[in-house]
Amino acid sequence: MSRTFLTTGAAKVLAPREANVGDRLPYLGHLDEVTLQTRDGLLVQTLHLAGFPSETAPDDELNYRKAIRETVLRGAASSRLAIYHHVVRRRVTPAFPDPPEEPFCAGLDAGWRDRLAGRRLYVNDIFLTLVRRPLQGGAGFLERLVRQPGAKAADLERELRALNAARDAFAAALAPYGPRTLALYDGPGGAQRSEPAEFLSLI
Numbered sequence: 001m002s003r004t005f006l007t008t009g010a011a012k013v014l015a016p017r018e019a020n021v022g023d024r025l026p027y028l029g030h031l032d033e034v035t036l037q038t039r040d041g042l043l044v045q046t047l048h049l050a051g052f053p054s055e056t057a058p059d060d061e062l063n064y065r066k067a068i069r070e071t072v073l074r075g076a077a078s079s080r081l082a083i084y085h086h087v088v089r090r091r092v093t094p095a096f097p098d099p100p101e102e103p104f105c106a107g108l109d110a111g112w113r114d115r116l117a118g119r120r121l122y123v124n125d126i127f128l129t130l131v132r133r134p135l136q137g138g139a140g141f142l143e144r145l146v147r148q149p150g151a152k153a154a155d156l157e158r159e160l161r162a163l164n165a166a167r168d169a170f171a172a173a174l175a176p177y178g179p180r181t182l183a184l185y186d187g188p189g190g191a192q193r194s195e196p197a198e199f200l201s202l203i
Contacts, residue, residue, distance in 0.1 A: 026039055027200075030184060031043065031156075031160065032160075033183045033184045034167075034181045034183045034184075036197075043132040043133075043159055043160060044129060044196070045129070045164075045181060046128070046129045046130075046182045046195075047167065047170060047179045047180065048125065048126070048180050049127070049174060049179055051124075051178065068173050069174070072170060076166055081132055081163075082131040082133060083129070084131065086126075087124050088124070088127065088202050089123070089124050090123060091121065092121050092122065126177075127199060128170065132159050132163040132166070134159075182198075182199055183196075
């Protein structure tokens with residue numbers, strides 16, 4: 001909405017009827033440093049995976065890692081837990097160390113830098129998002145119907161513990177992939193920023 005439009009008479013009439021942009025978003029905000037809560041009761045946590053050198057790892061190592069991934073996925077299987085996988089591809093500029101002093105190595109280094117300078121290089125950021133959701137369908141309706149007054153906070157705490165346990169299980173199983181939980185952090189000037197929100201803006 002432009003500044004010019006805001007000064008018109010029509011804007012004064014229509015502005016109160018306009019919905020806030022925030023009302024269109026499904027997120028309430030952070031429940032804690034690593035957990036997002038949605039308006040419909042979902043709890044969301046996201047892991048960033050640094051990756052694994054699969055091209056240089058031996059076949060038996062790859063098969064072992066695959067078996068571990070399958071085991072943890074089977075163990076986490078639940079109608080209350082949804083798992084999402086995203087790959088975000090972004091362009092990067094490589095950072096080079098200082099050139100070597102030895103003439104042959106310096107020439108080789110210069111040729112390699114020139115070769116890379118003419119290419120577009122990309123990195124794949126891998127994210128694993130875990131979503132803990134309330135019971136669905138008739139079972140969920142009955143659970144909400146018989147819930148005692150004041151039990152909502154206890155239910156939320158129980159759901160959060162279950163989500164944390166699932167995240168810890170995935171982080172342990174995927175340790176060779178360098179998992180890191182997205183969280184709140186202090187930005188420039190001390191302003192608090194959200195890595196989970198930044199990730200959502202990418203997708």
